Amino acid sequence: MTIKNVRTQSPLVLTYANFVTPQFVANVVNVIGASPLMSREVSEFNDLCQIADAVVINIGTLKANELSDIVTLSKVATNLDKPVILDPVAVAVPFRSKAVQTLMQEGHVDIIRGNAAEIAWFADIDFDSQGIDATGSGDVIAIAQLAAEKTGAIIALSGAKDVISDGHQTAVIETDVPLLSTNVGTGDALSSVIGAFVAESLTVENVTYAMATFKLAGLKASRQITTPGFYSMQLLDELAAITSEEVATFMTESVQYL
Ligand SMILES: Nc1ncnc2c1ncn2[C@@H]1O[C@H](COP(=O)(O)OP(=O)(O)O)[C@@H](O)[C@H]1O
Ligand SMILES: Cc1ncsc1CCOP(=O)(O)O
Numbered sequence: 619m620t621i622k623n624v625r626t627q628s629p630l631v632l633t634y635a636n637f638v639t640p641q642f643v644a645n646v647v648n649v650i651g652a653s654p655l656m657s658r659e660v661s662e663f664n665d666l667c668q669i670a671d672a673v674v675i676n677i678g679t680l681k682a683n684e685l686s687d688i689v690t691l692s693k694v695a696t697n698l699d700k701p702v703i704l705d706p707v708a709v710a711v712p713f714r715s716k717a718v719q720t721l722m723q724e725g726h727v728d729i730i731r732g733n734a735a736e737i738a739w740f741a742d743i744d745f746d747s748q749g750i751d752a753t754g755s756g757d758v759i760a761i762a763q764l765a766a767e768k769t770g771a772i773i774a775l776s777g778a779k780d781v782i783s784d785g786h787q788t789a790v791i792e793t794d795v796p797l798l799s800t801n802v803g804t805g806d807a808l809s810s811v812i813g814a815f816v817a818e819s820l821t822v823e824n825v826t827y828a829m830a831t832f833k834l835a836g837l838k839a840s841r842q843i844t845t846p847g848f849y850s851m852q853l854l855d856e857l858a859a860i861t862s863e864e865v866a867t868f869m870t871e872s873v874q875y876l
């Protein structure tokens with residue numbers, strides 16, 4: 619789905635958010651022309667999944683007594699044929715590892731969007747991290763492909779090199795924009811942006827389009843603003859203004875299918 623279609627169809631993205639970044643995530647979803655909604659109340663998941671076009675589960679500040687809620691959310695969404703995107707924040711930390719194992723075993727996830735260290739955990743490969751951030755280096759293409767094979771999910775690995783793979787088809791977007799990585803919440807926002815773009819159909823192409831759109835907006839913002847505070851505001855403005863034509867040109871120049 620193109621950014622133009624997102625604006626005309628305005629898909630509703632239901633996000634089980636962490637308590638750190640929901641305002642930013644909601645604004646990002648809003649400025650691309652989609653419709654944000656956050657909830658953590660299990661008794662309304664059925665009603666909300668009926669009206670949602672995609673469901674995003676972020677484990678950033680999950681508590682033990684909420685684990686069964688996210689499993690339920692993933693099942694309700696899947697039964698209603700709505701795509702489920704997992705954002706596995708700092709998944710290598712033991713409580714989070716166990717939570718994600720349970721979610722994957724008892725529930726269902728279609729797409730996993732994380733940084734290289736988070737995706738490496740699914741591939742069973744060591745990759746240095748510091749809390750929410752990936753700090754190491756490695757073969758991110760191999761990591762994404764292996765994680766896709768092991769999980770059966772479409773992998774959206776973000777970083778200086780974004781890699782999207784379902785284990786068969788792999789796309790790479792290589793564009794360095796350091797300010798994008800240092801802003802807390804850009805990863806969470808990207809996960810919900812992916813939700814908007816796969817609302818119509820769950821494909822590697824649509825995930826790639828979402829990642830490219832976000833990256834291009836980040837690149838354009840970095841040409842206007844070089845300090846972190848105003849940068850996140852400029853990113854919102856660039857996302858609001860970005861056109862299908864610009865994204866198409868950027869994709870021709872910067873997206874490589876392997
Ligand atoms: N060094 C980088 N250069 C360019 N883009 C980056 C860089 N690091 C991250 N990004 C972009 O920042 C966004 C958030 O990704 P990331 O920082 O990996 O997620 P998280 O915040 O979950 O760790 C993505 O669009 C990703 O492509
Ligand atoms: C700081 C922090 N702590 C728990 S969740 C979170 C935000 C993570 O945001 P992102 O992964 O988008 O940088």
Ligand SMILES: [Mg+2]
Nearest residue numbers: 707750805806
């Ligand atoms: Mg993150």
